[in-house]
Amino acid sequence: MAAPERDDLTGRYTTGHEWDGIKELSTPIPGWWVGVFLISIAVALLYMVLYPSFASTERYYEGALKYSSAEELRREVVAARAAQAPMRNALVETPLEEIEADDSLRRFATTGGQAAFNENCAACHGVGAGGQIGQFPALVDDDWIWGGKIADIRQTILYGIRSAHPDTRQSLMPVFGQILTPEQISQTAAYVKSLSDPTAAGSRASMPGAPLYAANCASCHGAEGQGGRDFGAPRLNDAIWLYGSSQEAIERQITNPRMGVMPAFGERLDESTVRMIAVYVHTLGGGEK
């Protein structure tokens, strides 16, 4: 190695490299830079000691501070719950019919209810509660099979429809395919369809399906097709058809009825959440007094 050479102008050593007569100075890295570098290393080491850093296949080093983001989330959830406690208590203690008259309670319930609805109910009833024709009833309209008062809604959420819960709402439509002939079924369907058509009001009584309806259906669905909420018989004289409004769809439903099942959410959700959802659904536009 060549002896180190000093640059006359700066007094610095050169690296000994030379290009086109220009010699490269060996300028040391600035002290502050080295300092920051070393401090960064120290901070990184400290971090590794304090926080989870090393993992093996089975365990990981938990860090001196025993920090865990899952634990932090759990704490935050507990704290958020605690912060909500007064409102939730008020929600449970206020009579159902009075909740919506209280602005702050209503806002709390509809906001939380929307979140809980989207988490628990939207899978079937859709985000926004629009339902699905042929599958799940819409909850935004004014047609309620089991009643649209807030107490009715709460009960439906709590115990479900045809669920395993002992207090569930229960109803059963007979399989008329084993009782009536296909022709009778088709006549009945035509009559049922006419129930919601005001232009058919005059001719309806003389239809061949009229006596069939009176004998087989009126006991549940009512003489005018007005439905029976006590036993979950849907209205037939309105424009809303859960399983379709065509002649074929109605025939299909008479022959071999479909009946939806809704789980009892009282087993999964606490009373305050159930009430939140009930309030939310009730305020969607079709809620009954």
Added chain:
Amino acid sequence: MTAGSGITNASVTTTDAATADRPARAAPAARRPRRKPHLPQPVHGHFRRLKTRLTVIFLGILFLVPWIRWDRGPGLPDQAVLFDLPGRRLFAFGLELWPQDLPIAVGLMVAGAFGLFYATSLSGRVWCGFSCPQTVWTDIFGGVRRLAHRIAKGNEAAIGPLTGAMSAAVAILTGLGFAQWFIDAPGLAGRFLDGSLPGAVYGAVFLIALFTYVLGAHARERVCLHMCPWPRFQAALLDRDSLVVTYRRTRGEPRARKRVALRPELLATPPAGPVTGMPQAFAFAADGTVGLARGATVTAAPLSRGDCIDCGRCVQVCPTGIDIRDGLQMGCIGCGLCIDACDEVMTKIDRPTGLIRFDAEEADPAPMAPPARIGFFRPKAMIFGGAMVVALAAVSFGVANITDVQVDVEPQNTPRYVLLSDGSVRNDYTVRLSHRLPRLDGVTASVEGMPDATLRFTSGDGADAAEMAVGGQRSAANRLLVIQPPLRGDALPPAGPHPIVLVFHDTSTGAELARVDTRFWEPER
């Protein structure tokens, strides 16, 4: 191994000859001398006066504007200009701006940016030299330091603490000055002292004070030289016609002491009136100087000098500590103080002023040529100026068209329509209303384009509500249900969206507040 790198990998047992006879560290001579703080000397003159006046104006704006009152009626602040952060609004005299008026603020910023570009293309870094807060406060802290020296009267030990205390006071006043734009100004100082302000205010005042102190009193010109990004691209805005602070080499060189005889061609030029060469935009050039013929070359006769007597005043007064005689450089903030300094010197030695002056690179190089005029009619300047005017016009248009009531209607998409049991069709909308009227209690809605439709707001308890209660609130949101009665046969509209107009009225006066175009979704049937 790299010699002199300061890192050696020679083993302990072997003595590397090269390492042995070299000092462990670079010799002290190799280190740069520690930078002495640059403290510019005071100067008197045209630009100094201009700077002082502008500083007084800016401080006046900062401290006095928030004290102007403006009666807005009960319940609203009576401060003419107030940034109401909790209320998320800005009061500016008769205007009340909301977050949704952001485009106006953006327009102002665009106009400001182009204004800055425009000024720069006309006359270099005048913003930096005269209006930048960093410059203004550096200048103030310079004054504070000189005042401290005067008060301490040579008592060296007292100067430091005195400067520090006075600077801290200036910094805290600055913080308060900013805070009063956000909080009722007249009561601010009192509430600040008795501790009744929210903690965030103390935090903000302290932060601003800290930044003012650190940047203005300590970092000073280093901000302009090393931290500020502006000098790094201002060069792109300049051209050869921009008026910038220029040392006139052809007249000043070669420098020498006054004893040395003047260059003959300079001698031949009779000293004329002052040649200020400042941008006309300020106050404007006297071009009485008789110049040499354009293109005349300066051939310095040995043992003769130019007008610069190398006194160094221009460097001593420069806030950034640069030598303008080296030519236009990044560090020059265009403050013109060196012009004042040199003009003083020229006056003393009986030479015409204007050896340093605002001038264009394109200017006549003749030693006694008059300064270039400011070039308003160049493409670059006109584009920047034009863009500024366009932005200002857009802002004025925006301000003129601010509506007092803003209604946003958002159709619900889940579901798009609701079929009701009697066969009617309902569409649901979320209505968000914000208003800056003195009073608005309720709003009713009607629809155009659907003759028999009924409308109702859901009040939440399931009851029909014909109107939306606003109460004293400045904004309200509610759901609006538009219900189309059952239609049959020919009257059935095709499925899909149909344009409708929702019209909103003030319940109490019946005045129309807003019309909103939206759509009504018809079902598949």
